[in-house]
Every structure is written in C-alpha cells, then in structure tokens.
Amino acid sequence: MSAWTPNPKELAKTPSLLTPGHRLCPGCAASVIGRLVLYACPGPILIAHATGCFEVATTIFPYTCWRTSWIHNAFENAAATVSGMVEAWKVLQKRGAVPSERVYFLVFGGDGGTYDIGIQALSGAFERGHDFLYVLYDNEAYMNTGIQRSGGTPKGAWTTTTPAGRVIPGKPQWKKPIADIAVAHRIPYVATASPAYWMDLMRKARKGFEVEGPAFIHAISPCPRGWRYPPEKTIEVARLAVDTCFFPLWEYENGEWRLTDRSLAIAKNPDLKKPVIEYLKIQGRFRHLLKPENKHIVDAMQQTVDAIWEDLLKRCGLA
Amino acid sequence: MTAITKKVEQKLLGLNGDEAVARAIKQCNVDFVAAFPITPQTIIVERFSEYVANGEVDTAFVCVESEHSALSACVGAAAVGARAFTATASQGLALMHEIVYIASSLRLPIVMAIVNRALSGPINIHCDHHDSMAERDACWIQFYCEDAQEAYDTTIQAFRIAEHPDILLPVMYMMDAFLISHTMQNVWVLPDEVVKEFVGYRKIPEVEIPFYGKVPFAMRPNVPLTLGPLDLFDYYYEHKMQQQAAMERAPDIIKKVHDEYAEISGRRYGDGMIVPYKVEDADIVLMCIGSTAGTARVAADLARQEGVKVGVLRIRSYRPFPAHQVRELLKGVKVVGVLDRCGPYGAIGGPLYVETCATLYHAKERPLLVDFIYGLGGRDMSVQDLRGIIAELVDVMRTESPEPTLRFRGVRE
Numbered sequence: 001m002s003a004w005t006p007n008p009k010e011l012a013k014t015p016s017l018l019t020p021g022h023r024l025c026p027g028c029a030a031s032v033i034g035r036l037v038l039y040a041c042p043g044p045i046l047i048a049h050a051t052g053c054f055e056v057a058t059t060i061f062p063y064t065c066w067r068t069s070w071i072h073n074a075f076e077n078a079a080a081t082v083s084g085m086v087e088a089w090k091v092l093q094k095r096g097a098v099p100s101e102r103v104y105f106l107v108f109g110g111d112g113g114t115y116d117i118g119i120q121a122l123s124g125a126f127e128r129g130h131d132f133l134y135v136l137y138d139n140e141a142y143m144n145t146g147i148q149r150s151g152g153t154p155k156g157a158w159t160t161t162t163p164a165g166r167v168i169p170g171k172p173q174w175k176k177p178i179a180d181i182a183v184a185h186r187i188p189y190v191a192t193a194s195p196a197y198w199m200d201l202m203r204k205a206r207k208g209f210e211v212e213g214p215a216f217i218h219a220i221s222p223c224p225r226g227w228r229y230p231p232e233k234t235i236e237v238a239r240l241a242v243d244t245c246f247f248p249l250w251e252y253e254n255g256e257w258r259l260t261d262r263s264l265a266i267a268k269n270p271d272l273k274k275p276v277i278e279y280l281k282i283q284g285r286f287r288h289l290l291k292p293e294n295k296h297i298v299d300a301m302q303q304t305v306d307a308i309w310e311d312l313l314k315r316c317g318l319a
Numbered sequence: 320m321t322a323i324t325k326k327v328e329q330k331l332l333g334l335n336g337d338e339a340v341a342r343a344i345k346q347c348n349v350d351f352v353a354a355f356p357i358t359p360q361t362i363i364v365e366r367f368s369e370y371v372a373n374g375e376v377d378t379a380f381v382c383v384e385s386e387h388s389a390l391s392a393c394v395g396a397a398a399v400g401a402r403a404f405t406a407t408a409s410q411g412l413a414l415m416h417e418i419v420y421i422a423s424s425l426r427l428p429i430v431m432a433i434v435n436r437a438l439s440g441p442i443n444i445h446c447d448h449h450d451s452m453a454e455r456d457a458c459w460i461q462f463y464c465e466d467a468q469e470a471y472d473t474t475i476q477a478f479r480i481a482e483h484p485d486i487l488l489p490v491m492y493m494m495d496a497f498l499i500s501h502t503m504q505n506v507w508v509l510p511d512e513v514v515k516e517f518v519g520y521r522k523i524p525e526v527e528i529p530f531y532g533k534v535p536f537a538m539r540p541n542v543p544l545t546l547g548p549l550d551l552f553d554y555y556y557e558h559k560m561q562q563q564a565a566m567e568r569a570p571d572i573i574k575k576v577h578d579e580y581a582e583i584s585g586r587r588y589g590d591g592m593i594v595p596y597k598v599e600d601a602d603i604v605l606m607c608i609g610s611t612a613g614t615a616r617v618a619a620d621l622a623r624q625e626g627v628k629v630g631v632l633r634i635r636s637y638r639p640f641p642a643h644q645v646r647e648l649l650k651g652v653k654v655v656g657v658l659d660r661c662g663p664y665g666a667i668g669g670p671l672y673v674e675t676c677a678t679l680y681h682a683k684e685r686p687l688l689v690d691f692i693y694g695l696g697g698r699d700m701s702v703q704d705l706r707g708i709i710a711e712l713v714d715v716m717r718t719e720s721p722e723p724t725l726r727f728r729g730v731r732e
Binding site: 044045046048055056059060061062064066067068069070071072073074076077080081082083084085086087088089090091092094095097098103120121123124127128 | 350351353377378379381382383384385387388389391392393394395396397398399400401403417418421520537538539540541542543544545546547548549550551554
C-alpha cells in the first residue's frame with residue numbers, strides 16, 4: 001500500500017466534491033470530516049448516506065451539495081444499500097455497461113444510523129466483505145431530531161432524553177465500543193479519527209479507500225448545538241477529546257493495532273495526557289457534572305478512560 | 320390462461336411455482352439478486368443459488384442478513400443501473416415495508432416475487448393475502464398470479480413493464496403460498512435466447528440536470544445525481560404526482576407487453592389486467608385474485624350444468640386496478656360474490672370488496688355485492704365450499720337482498 005501523504009497546498013486548490021452552501025449548523029464538524037475524507041479519495045467515487053444531519057442539510061431539494069452521484073435510502077440501511085451498489089457495479093463492469101476503472105464506494109452515517117438502528121446492516125455488510133469505506137461521524141446523540149441519547153452518547157452527558165435530573169444526572173451508560181465491534185469482524189481496516197488531527201484523518205481515509213474489502217473509520221464529530229459549546233470551539237473540542245484520551249487515535253490493519261499521531265505521542269510521553277475534566281468543562285452537556293455532588297461521576301469517567309487507554313496500550317504493544 | 324397458437328418451440332417441465340420463478344430469473348439477464356430465506360419463498364433463492372454456484376448465470380448474488388437489507392441492497396443495485404430482483408413473503412415483506420415505498424419513489428424498476436403468506440401473529444406459514452395487501456398503496460405495480468405457469472410468464476413480463484421509460488416503477492407479483500409456490504405443475508418454458516431477446520438488458524433513460532445537461536438516470540462518478548434528497552412541502556407533492564402519472568400510464572404498457580409476450584409464448588391472461596371467464600351472460604359472478612380462480616371456474620361450470628349462469632372475474636393487476644374493465648364486465652350481472660383472502664378488521668369488507676364497491680358506485684346499474692372472507696392462514700377453499708357460496712348468491716339473487724354483505728366462510732363452528 002502506498003504511503004500517501006496529503007499535500008495541503010495542492011488540496012486547497014482542488015474543488016471539493018462537497019460544495020459550500022449546505023445548511024449544516026455553524027461549527028458542525030460533519031462537513032469538515034466529509035471534506036477531508038473526500039480529499040483523500042484516490043479516484044472516482046459513489047456515495048451512500050444514512051439519514052441524519054449531514055444527509056438532510058446537504059440535499060434539500062431542489063439543491064444538492066454533492067458533485068458526484070449520491071444516494072440516501074433510509075436510516076438503518078446505508079451499509080445494505082452500498083452492498084447492492086458495490087456488487088452490482090462489478091457486474092455492470094463485467095458486462096461493459098460502465099467503465100472498468102476502480103470506483104470507490106463511501107458511506108457516511110451518524111451515530112444513530114451506525115451504533116443503533118444501522119448496526120445490523122453494517123455488521124452484515126462487514127461479514128460479506130464488500131469493498132467500501134464506512135465513515136461514522138459521531139456527534140454522540142440523535143442531533144437531527146434534537147439531541148436524544150444514542151448508543152454513542154458518553155456516560156454523564158445531558159441529552160433531551162437523558163436530562164440532568166435530580167435523581168439521574170445525564171446518561172448512565174458508557175459509549176458502545178463501536179470501532180472494537182468493527183475490528184471484531186476482522187475487516188481489513190478500522191481506525192478512529194478526529195478532525196483536529198486532520199492529516200491523520202486523511203491518511204486513514206486514504207487507507208480505508210485503498211484496502212480491498214470493508215473499512216471503517218470512527219470520527220469524533222463535535223456538535224455545538226448538542227454539546228453546548230460556542231461554534232468556534234469545534235476543533236478545540238475535537239483536539240481535547242484526543243488529548244485527554246477520551247477518544248484515542250488508533251488504527252487496526254492486517255491484524256495489528258497501532259496508535260497514531262497525538263495518541264502515539266501521549267503513549268510515548270504520558271505527561272502529555274490531560275485529565276478528562278478539561279474535556280468535560282468546556283461542554284455544557286457535562287456542566288452538571290461539575291457540581292460537587294457529581295464528582296464521583298467524573299472520577300468514574302476518568303477511571304473508565306484510563307482503563308480503556310491502558311487496554312489500548314496493551315493491544316498496541318506499548319504497555 | 321388461454322392458449323393460442325404457439326410461435327416458439329417450448330419445453331414442458333415439471334416445476335413448482337418457486338422453481339418456475341427461479342428459472343425465469345435465470346433467463347432474464349438479471350444483474351443483481353438479493354436473497355434472504357423465508358418459507359415459502361426460499362426455494363426461489365435456493366434454486367437460483369444453484370445456478371450461481373454452477374456458473375449458469377453471472378448475476379451478483381448477495382445473501383443479505385434480513386429482508387430489509389434485501390430490498391435496500393436492491394435499491395442500491397438498481398440505483399447504479401442494475402436489473403435487480405429479490406423475493407420474499409409475509410414477515411419479510413412487512414419488514415421491507417419502509418423500503419417498499421422508497422423503491423417506488425426513487426423510480427427504481429426492481430422486480431420482486433412475493434409468495435403470499437399469512438402475517439403473524441399467530442405465526443403461520445400458509446396462504447393468505449395480508450402481506451401484499453399491506454403494500455397496495457406503495458405505488459408498486461401488483462400482479463396476482465393464478466398458477467406456476469403465470470408466475471413464470473409474469474416474471475419475464477415484469478422487467479419489461481417496470482423498466483419501460485414511461486413507467487419506471489417497481490413490480491411485485493404474487494403467488495399463493497404452497498398452492499402455487501410448492502405445487503408441481505407442467506410449465507411451458509421458453510428457450511433462453513427468446514427470453515433474453517424479449518427482456519434485453521436494462522436500458523437507462525436520461526434525465527436533465529442543471530449545468531450538466533442530459534445524464535443517465537443511474538449513479539455515475541462525477542455526475543451530481545442526488546437520489547433520495549430531503550423533499551419538503553414545496554416539492555414532495557409534485558413528486559408523488561409523477562408516481563401517480565406513471566401508474567396511470569401503466570395499464571397500456573402492461574397490456575402491450577402482455578400482447579407481445581402472447582405473440583411468442585401463445586399464452587394470454589385476459590388482457591393482462593383482468594381475466595374474465597364466462598362473464599358475458601352471467602347472472603352471478605365470483606370475483607377473486609390468485610389461485611382460487613381455478614377452483615372458482617370449476618364451481619362455475621358445475622353451477623352452469625344445473626342452470627345457474629355463473630362467471631368468474633379474476634383481477635390479475637391489482638395495482639393499477641382495472642376499475643373501468645370491472646364496471647364494463649359486470650354490466651348486466653345481478654349478483655357478485657367477492658372472495659377476499661384477507662381480513663376486514665373494522666372495514667366494511669376485505670380489500671377486494673372495498674375496491675369493487677368503490678368501482679361500482681359510479682356504475683348506472685349496480686349488481687348486489689356480497690363479500691366472502693375465506694382461507695385465512697391457509698384454510699382450504701374447495702369446489703364444494705364455492706358451490707355453497709354460489710348457493711348463497713342464488714338466494715341473494717332471489718331475495719334481492721345481499722344482507723349480510725360481510726360473510727366469513729370456512730370458519731370452524
């Protein structure tokens with residue numbers, strides 16, 4: 001596999017397949033992630049999209065932000081839809097109905113469409129081994145319907161269905177380990193990514209496109225509306241997620257685990273690892289956790305983050 | 320089926336309905352088949368997988384993890400321009416429901432075989448029409464076949480109808496569980512090359528895109544074709560009207576394709592929309608869909624031997640519904656017994672009865688109408704049962720009263 005390095009100067013001159021003019025909220029990370037992933041694509045591309053903010057805000061009829069062919073089927077079936085696209089395309093190539101050059105198939109899905117309602121179709125598509133890259137932009141709740149908890153919402157977070165109540169202060173459960181679930185399918189490539197570490201994200205997207213078979217990228221996608229922070233802080237929040245090891249950057253390739261970019265630096269120099277509270281305190285969705293009576297929740301979150309990080313170090317042979 | 324002179328040499332094979340469908344799919348240049356097992360449809364995908372495993376077809380055959388994904392994958396395949404097929408029954412169709420509407424709204428000419436099976440609960444694997452009746456408003460063309468031969472013939476016609484540039488709607492065609500799907504029958508099979516020539520490959524029509532001009536109506540890299548966008552109160556209704564317009568054009572295309580097919584096969588099913596049997600001089604008509612039509616014809620003939628003029632009217636195309644023909648054909652008929660293999664649950668009758676009532680409302684002369692619910696969960700409907708129904712209809716004719724208009728037949732006391 002080629003060691004591709006993005007050239008930001010060149011890429012800045014290239015028009016993106018995702019055009020400006022979309023109606024995502026200011027500060028939404030989804031379009032940032034989308035653009036970076038599209039820049040990393042080595043050739044012609046077809047896109048399938050699960051229902052969600054990104055889908056809705058980029059395709060309000062009669063407008064579209066997509067310069068290539070794009071399909072939205074339903075909420076839970078983007079991976080099944082792309083299965084049909086990939087396998088049908090091969091037959092059409094064999095029959096000479098479409099050109100023989102390699103076409104890359106990309107799926108965008110949010111956390112609801114991936115962790116929850118879409119996991120069956122995703123798991124099935126992984127098992128069958130179709131050649132596609134699935135990018136999960138994880139804004140950690142059903143943002144499109146107004147911030148309801150999902151399997152991707154972290155413990156302690158306020159959402160409109162896990163309000164910070166007097167008895168139950170936010171979501172009681174931890175995030176589902178979705179990328180680990182992808183790895184458990186033994187697909188060729190799985191990675192986590194953050195738009196704050198955008199070179200890392202693009203390199204991973206490139207690998208995801210290039211491998212043959214399913215690839216999965218789990219990108220953290222801060223949401224100013226749902227996470228309750230000012231829109232200009234998106235990249236800062238995305239960076240703190242990594243710097244606190246709340247969302248470590250890693251990749252799984254050919255059966256091997258590797259830490260990448262900032263997370264690798266933290267592994268080499270643990271002094272760089274920031275406490276989780278730094279990540280929590282700049283987001284309104286965790287504000288209630290700053291009350292003294294909820295300190296035990298923050299402590300529990302720090303413990304979980306540390307335990308997951310230690311486990312990850314072991315998997316990467318760095319413990 | 321009415322046989323006319325056969326133009327093409329055909330083979331007579333012993334096939335059940337499922338096998339007949341699999342055979343036809345093999346002959347139809349299908350690019351993509353999504354498969355998920357459900358009784359009594361499973362034989363279709365089992366047979367087809369044998370063709371795949373033995374290299375007899377080069378179709379992309381994907382065994383998905385649910386029926387929801389089966390139809391979703393067909394949507395993806397058809398969206399890139401492939402000819403796509405899947406088959407299901409009962410719970411499988413119910414699970415697909417969401418995507419059934421999406422497939423027609425995206426104007427994807429998917430073809431789907433349905434083996435009519437009762438819906439849970441309680442769970443039951445035998446025939447009734449609840450499953451496909453639940454999809455009658457989804458803007459799919461819907462055919463109900465009478466036997467394995469018609470299932471074979473309808474498969475081949477379905478692609479031509481669905482893919483016609485004036486239609487571009489998906490087609491589902493129905494076979495009664497076990498009565499057709501698992502019942503061995505002599506089926507005339509056309510030569511491969513004749514079917515291949517009849518269906519051709521799927522042709523992709525062009526659409527006009529602002530700034531790009533004409534592009535194929537199929538996903539292509541660097542062509543900004545956006546399928547399935549957010550469509551609000553300002554455009555949704557117009558898009559739905561386009562579906563309505565396509566459905567209004569469908570009867571002509573259905574009849575034309577049916578005629579063309581009859582030319583080569585020698586087989587006709589009425590005019591392709593509706594199949595009348597001895598209706599012209601009938602006082603009493605049994606109206607039905609599916610495999611019961613054959614039984615009804617036997618009962619009608621027996622009644623005629625006793626001097627009661629009975630005819631049978633089978634609806635082949637339930638969507639679009641041949642309302643005009645029903646009105647014309649029932650002129651002068653005194654009593655119609657509608658046979659519904661589907662529960663009425665709070666309605667005035669089963670779906671075929673409700674449809675027929677509405678159809679006849681605007682007729683100048685209306686026959687008396689009685690609805691007979693029958694055969695739920697695979698309960699048998701024999702010639703004897705139908706003779707009993709005819710006797711009731713004779714009473715209705717004599718007393719000139721259809722009351723009660725909703726009757727349940729074949730229920731154990």
